[in-house]
Structures are given as structure tokens and as C-alpha cells.
Amino acid sequence: xxxxxxxxxxxxxxxxEAVPSSRFDITxxxxxxxxxxxxxxxxxxxxREPGFSCKEDIATGSLAAAKxxxxxxxxxxxxxxxxxxxxxxxxxxxxxxxxxxIAVYPYGAIxxxxxxxxxADLQAMAPAAIAFSDDGRGVQDDGMMKAAMQECKRLGKILxxxxxxxxxxxxxxxxxxxNCKKSSGNARSCYSQSFYEKGYGRTTISTKEMLxxxxxx
Numbered sequence: 001x002x003x004x005x006x007x008x009x010x011x012x013x014x015x016x017e018a019v020p021s022s023r024f025d026i027t028x029x030x031x032x033x034x035x036x037x038x039x040x041x042x043x044x045x046x047x048r049e050p051g052f053s054c055k056e057d058i059a060t061g062s063l064a065a066a067k068x069x070x071x072x073x074x075x076x077x078x079x080x081x082x083x084x085x086x087x088x089x090x091x092x093x094x095x096x097x098x099x100x101x102i103a104v105y106p107y108g109a110i111x112x113x114x115x116x117x118x119x120a121d122l123q124a125m126a127p128a129a130i131a132f133s134d135d136g137r138g139v140q141d142d143g144m145m146k147a148a149m150q151e152c153k154r155l156g157k158i159l160x161x162x163x164x165x166x167x168x169x170x171x172x173x174x175x176x177x178x179n180c181k182k183s184s185g186n187a188r189s190c191y192s193q194s195f196y197e198k199g200y201g202r203t204t205i206s207t208k209e210m211l212x213x214x215x216x217x
Contacts, residue, residue, distance in 0.1 A: 039071025039102075044135075044160075047073075047104070050091050051080025059099040072103040076135040077114065084109040086124040093128050105130035110148045110159065116140050122151050131158035138164035 047061035048054075065073050075092075083089040089108055096104045108129035112118040116139045122132055132152055139145045139161065152159040 037069065040069050041072040041074075042070055043074045045073045045075055046078060047075045048079065049095055052078075057099070058095050058104065059101075062100040062102045062104060066102050070102065072105065074105045074107060074130050077107045077109040077133060078136055082109050082113050083107070083125070083129070084112045084114070084120040086121065086128070089125050089128055107131050107133045107135070107160070110134045110139055110161075111144065116144060119144060119147055119151070122148070122155060122157070126155045126157055129157070131160050133160040133162065135160070135162050138162045140165060 042065065045061065045065070047056050047058045049057040061075075062073070077083045079092065081088040081091065083092055083106060089106065092106050096106065106129060108122065108125035108131075109120050110122075110132050111134055112120050114134045114137050116134065116137065120132075122129075125132075132148070139148065145161070149159055
């Protein structure tokens with residue numbers, strides 16, 4: 001088994017050297033024996049603090065990420081309180097500042113409480129939020145999704161949607177099946193994206209129908 005060594009590297013056509021570190025006794029290495037990567041970034045993680053630290057917290061999650069070579073992660077808003085306002089988001093960012101050992105960039109919620117009923121204060125959260133998502137819950141109301149897309153576009157922020165419509169328009173015999181719900185949500189997202197083009201993402205693509213539609217965008 002190999003090992004991951006965390007080090008800053010100087011790379012030129014003539015040489016590849018690790019910057020001397022008190023942690024590792026490495027000053028130069030054979031490029032044939034090692035593969036040098038930049039720090040990885042995971043844009044969809046669940047560090048369940050605040051609210052669900054029994055499952056994961058910022059300290060343990062960021063330590064695990066660092067162990068795997070990740071130097072940056074983006075945390076989903078499935079928390080308590082939900083980061084749906086600047087005040088609620090600050091609880092999370094304060095914990096990040098205190099406990100994280102890597103860069104942790106939080107998502108803000110699209111709607112208040114991730115309930116899909118009232119648009120969250122995206123503008124107030126924009127300086128601290130990397131993007132916006134109601135991950136795990138699809139925004140069901142078309143007007144609400146449109147308003148969220150328009151606001152994210154105005155703010156220059158990514159909207160990462162959980163593309164699942166509970167009352168999907170699929171008329172196949174499997175109506176109500178999870179694949180149909182998700183494919184219906186993805187179809188709506190593709191249609192909406194054609195109007196609001198920039199800064200839109202999907203948190204999951206889990207069916208062949210979703211992949212086929214998304215690949216055409």
C-alpha cells in the first residue's frame with residue numbers, strides 16, 4: 001500500500017522537490033516513484049454540525065478529508081439550524097473557523113428550513129456561502145425554483161438542485177417510482193436551465209434518463 005504525503009512542491013522542467021517540512025523528511029524524490037497531485041476538492045460533503053454531530057462534525061470530517069488528500073470541501077446545508085439566513089450560517093462558519101483543518105466552504109439553503117415554501121435570504125448569505133442548495137429535498141414549486149435561479153444568477157452564485165419532483169409528470173406504468181420522480185425533476189431543471197443558463201448544478205444524477213437529458217444541455 002502506498003501513502004499520502006502532504007507537502008508543498010516546487011516543480012520545474014529540471015527538478016521536482018518537496019519544500020522542507022518539519023513533518024516529513026523529504027527534500028527531493030524520484031518522479032518515477034511518486035505521483036504529485038494538487039489537493040483534491042469535494043463539492044458535496046455532509047459535516048453534520050451544527051445539529052447532528054452524533055453522525056459527523058467539522059473536526060472529524062475535515063480530518064478524514066485531509067487524510068485522503070482533500071484540502072477543500074463544500075458542506076451541504078442539512079443541518080439544525082438550517083443555514084437559511086446570515087445568522088444561522090454564521091453558527092456554522094464560526095465552528096469551521098474554530099475546528100476545521102482544511103478549507104471548508106458551506107452551502108446556504110435555497111429556502112427557509114429547506115421546506116420549499118419561502119425563499120431564503122440568499123443575498124445576505126452570499127458573502128459566506130459557496131453556493132445554494134436544498135440538498136435532499138427538491139424544491140417542488142416551479143415559481144420558487146424560478147425565483148431562486150434568478151436570484152442566484154444575479155448574485156453570481158451556483159444553485160445546486162436536488163432534482164426530484166414528488167408529483168412528477170411521468171405517465172409510464174411506474175408512475176411514482178423514484179426514477180420517474182427524479183427524471184421529472186431533472187427534465188424541469190434542464191428546461192429551466194435553458195433560460196437561466198449560468199451557474200446551475202445537480203446534486204445527484206442517479207438514473208440513465210437523467211444522464212441522457214443532462215448530457216444534451
